[in-house]
Amino acid sequence: MSYLMSNYAPLEVTFIKGEGCYLTDTKGDKYLDALSGVGVVGLGHCHPSITKAIQTQAAELLHTSNWYHIQHQEVLAEKLCNLSNMDNAFFANSGAEANEAAIKIARLHAHANHIDNPVILSAKQSFHGRTMATLSATGNEKVQVGFSPLVSEFIHIDFNDISAIKAHTSNKNIVAIMLEPIQGESGVIVPADDYLNQVQAICQANDWLLILDEVQTGIGRTGKLFAYQYNDITPDVLTLAKGLGNGVPIGACLAKGKAAALFTLGTHGSTFGGNPLACKTALSVLDTIEKDKILDNVVQMGEYLVANLQSKLTTNKVVEIRSKGLMIAIQLNQDCTELLNAALKKKLLINITGRSIRLLPPLIINQVEADNIINTLDELLSIL
Ligand SMILES: Cc1ncc(COP(=O)(O)O)c(C=O)c1O
The missing domain is CATH 3.40.640.10 (Type I PLP-dependent aspartate aminotransferase-like (Major domain))
Known part of the structure; x- marks a missing residue:
């Protein structure tokens, strides 16, 4: 029994520590946070x-x-x-x-x-x-x-x-x-x-x-x-x-x-x-x-992510990619709700909105982290 009133339906994970673009759960597993607490933690978790x-x-x-x-x-x-x-x-x-x-x-x-x-x-x-x-x-x-x-x-x-x-x-x-x-x-x-x-x-x-x-x-x-x-x-x-x-x-x-x-x-x-x-x-x-010239990074990494998502997500399930800076949605031609938990299993945090995968990564994201998101999404789309 929970003493909490219902609001969202939380995924089966509890995070206890964060650093930069990563969160760590109670088991010590590390996750790449491509959602930033729904667009909140722009400078990453626990920025010094x-x-x-x-x-x-x-x-x-x-x-x-x-x-x-x-x-x-x-x-x-x-x-x-x-x-x-x-x-x-x-x-x-x-x-x-x-x-x-x-x-x-x-x-x-x-x-x-x-x-x-x-x-x-x-x-x-x-x-x-x-x-x-x-x-x-x-x-x-x-x-x-x-x-x-x-x-x-x-x-x-x-x-x-x-x-x-x-x-x-x-x-x-x-x-x-x-x-x-x-x-x-x-x-x-x-x-x-x-x-x-x-x-x-x-x-x-x-x-x-x-x-x-x-x-x-x-x-x-x-x-x-x-x-x-x-x-x-x-x-x-x-x-x-x-x-x-x-x-x-x-x-x-x-x-x-x-x-x-x-x-x-x-x-x-x-x-x-x-x-x-x-x-x-x-x-x-x-x-x-x-x-830290964060706005430059947002423009640069936004362009990098979208260009590479476009070239690497070759599946015909992708209808369009909409974006501005680091606000990104990948529209699919089918329901993709199951990807939320599938991504969690692969230690990636994303959001699903309708038939879109939504990404709001920290504004400090670097190329290695962006590549990690792209590769994991590529693997995830193959299971749909
Ligand atoms: C555009 C916009 N306005 C308002 C809100 C509500 O903000 P809060 O949840 O802090 O009340 C949100 C939250 O997602 C939002 O995206």
Whole structure:
């Protein structure tokens, strides 16, 4: 009997140690982690600089409260805003909470414009979290089933389809559009190059906020610090989590321009959000990404992995490979759920999303580790 409430269905393995791209289980067996704790541990497990920052901060001060100034939080907000061209930041503890803050900003934007029943456009097959508002924003019924009534203000439109957005421009209740720049949980769906440019133009023409959920794509995962930097835009609201703390929980909601002025004193808050430990860790993550030129490695290893997956996975079961940086999905022409356990037996950690194998390896991955992933996947595909 387990004392844990059900959530995910865990694989039959327990990890007790991690170093770089590898995890070690209770039996002492080592696994290559091509998933990074679902895009979290970008700098690898127990990166020495991050461990040192955590240890030093833990010995100094873990938590005070947002009732007092927090030095590292102020420095982190300034750093993130400078890096992203945003104006200010709110800190939370997870991606869903960062998105909750974004949705609350959209409501304040609505009420400032005397719109009483605000609607936010979000995309089909999107994923924004598991709280009531964020699962309502999520365009996937599996996440929503059993939890009705949902928060009613979301209309789900086709992703990567500008006409689907334009079809709603006459709806005066729409106040924002919330999108992942690349859809992660639904299998690395990469939109057309100018999609976000066009979305922003529609938002500006209609006074809608552009909310970009970069919980998964942010902090270097795609080869830029933020995926929207592949476009010629700055969102009104930007949400981050996952890679920002390299495993220490932290979420952030950044805002720009009019969106940055909507939270006023007392309108939103968090007990833990932005505490000294989380912020010091995030500062150390950003410093390490810069110092170790991690973005260059993401671009280089992303190209290496995709080129070699394309040339070495010769089976006709592969339909296409979708990717941006180290966000990679290998779409097959058949169900491949069984590969999850088969990969585990071969000491490789992957994710299966629909008919795709999804890879989110640490951003520090090297060529030997990339070759190991490619060769193991090649062997796995032969057993399908
Ligand atoms: C794009 C995106 N948004 C939000 C979330 C939710 O983040 P969290 O699980 O930290 O609440 C996720 C998690 O996978 C995500 O991929």
